[in-house]
Amino acid sequence: MTAIDVTMVKCACSDCICVFSTKAAVTKEGRFYCSEECANHHKGGSGCHHAGCTCHG
Structure with missing residues (x-):
């Protein structure tokens, strides 16, 4: 099996649209x-x- 390095993720806040390192x-x-x-x-x-993000939780 090949290992995958994840470098970008979506914020764990359900209302947030941010993707970041x-x-x-x-x-x-x-x-x-x-x-x-x-x-x-x-x-x-x-x-x-x-x-562009309007999250407030």
């Missing part, structure tokens, strides 16, 4: 997020603030 990820509970806001489930009600 795993090297830039915020990791929480074993999942990859694009920002602290998404990783913390938008507790303050703010989105990730990336262009």
Whole structure:
């Protein structure tokens, strides 16, 4: 079997549309997020603030 290195992922936040490098990820509970806001489930009600994304958890 051939190993596959994943370098780009979609944010684990269900409302988020961001795709980013795993090297830039915020990791929480074993999942990859694009920002602290998404990783913390938008507790303050703010989105990730990336262009074109309107997520708020």
